[in-house]
Amino acid sequence: MLILERNSELKIHLDRIRAESRQIGFIPTMGALHAGHISLINESKKQGLFTVCSIFVNPTQFNDKKDLEHYPRTPDQDIEMLRQSGCDALFMPSTEEIYPKEDTRIFNFGELETLLEGSHRPGHFNGVAKVVSILFDKVQPNVAFFGSKDYQQVMVIQALVKQLNLPIKIVPCSIIREPDGLAMSSRNKRLNKEEREAAKLIPLLLNESKVLFKAQKPISEIKAFIASKLAQKTIYKLEYFEICGSDDLHILTNKNEVKEGIALIACFVGKIRLIDNLILD
Numbered sequence: 478m479l480i481l482e483r484n485s486e487l488k489i490h491l492d493r494i495r496a497e498s499r500q501i502g503f504i505p506t507m508g509a510l511h512a513g514h515i516s517l518i519n520e521s522k523k524q525g526l527f528t529v530c531s532i533f534v535n536p537t538q539f540n541d542k543k544d545l546e547h548y549p550r551t552p553d554q555d556i557e558m559l560r561q562s563g564c565d566a567l568f569m570p571s572t573e574e575i576y577p578k579e580d581t582r583i584f585n586f587g588e589l590e591t592l593l594e595g596s597h598r599p600g601h602f603n604g605v606a607k608v609v610s611i612l613f614d615k616v617q618p619n620v621a622f623f624g625s626k627d628y629q630q631v632m633v634i635q636a637l638v639k640q641l642n643l644p645i646k647i648v649p650c651s652i653i654r655e656p657d658g659l660a661m662s663s664r665n666k667r668l669n670k671e672e673r674e675a676a677k678l679i680p681l682l683l684n685e686s687k688v689l690f691k692a693q694k695p696i697s698e699i700k701a702f703i704a705s706k707l708a709q710k711t712i713y714k715l716e717y718f719e720i721c722g723s724d725d726l727h728i729l730t731n732k733n734e735v736k737e738g739i740a741l742i743a744c745f746v747g748k749i750r751l752i753d754n755l756i757l758d
């Protein structure tokens with residue numbers, strides 16, 4: 478596996494790949510890799526693409542500086558996992574390579590920025606759009622793979638590609654979970670034993686909300702039920718639980734408003750903020 482730190486090295490190698498008429502698959506990450514990330518690499522490999530993964534902890538998407546400081550970093554382990562996955566190239570740029578000067582661009586994603594993650598993490602998606610547009614420009618992939626764990630992020634990236642008119646196919650991939658249902662996340666590494674045990678309630682509640690939704694329970698009742706379960710222990714602090722239309726994430730008040738609903742949650746377990754979602758049908 479090639480390990481590249483400079484934009485110039487990346488360009489030389491990828492120009493060579495393109496000259497051989499090979500297609501490039503790209504997986505941007507912030508490292509501290511787990512099986513969820515590797516599933517994206519596997520998807521790209523399965524499609525026969527020259528597979529490039531990037532690891533860059535993007536400062537512009539953290540609205541909480543403490544979260545940025547404490548974000549887990551495990552480069553040696555990441556490199557080993559990527560090698561074993563058959564990833565072809567790893568791009569690990571410094572902040573100066575990505576942001577040689579301040580990026581002051583302001584994107585407009587309309588309603589998407591005002592809902593859910595958008596309203597609870599001001600500026601987050603603007604920072605995501607900055608880094609992803611820069612990485613897309615450097616890698617110029619044919620296909621890019623993103624996890625549906627960050628469901629709203631996938632929609633933002635799809636909007637970004639449309640707005641910038643980029644010839645990149647965005648492939649959303651399934652959420653990979655631990656055996657007890659907890660969605661894999663780099664942030665799980667920061668949970669202590671008690672918090673890790675408590676965190677498994679999140680996927681359980683999503684599953685319960687699916688049962689209730691399918692049984693036509695009023696959405697207001699489902700929301701109250703989830704909130705009451707999480708209010709029973711002080712270790713949880715619910716930021717939001719919403720049931721939305723899976724096509725545009727508008728918040729539903731009634732099941733019959735859409736073909737497919739999705740439940741989305743953000744909840745602190747101790748000091749760690751976790752997000753998850755589940756398609757409800």
Ligand code: AMP
Pocket residue numbers: 505506507508512513514516517622623624625626627650651652653654660661662663
């Ligand atoms: P991150 O390193 O957290 O920025 O994530 C990099 C990519 O991996 C994003 O597209 C995430 O949605 C995706 N990802 C993170 N966790 C999972 C998971 N449990 N299953 C599938 N994809 C994931």
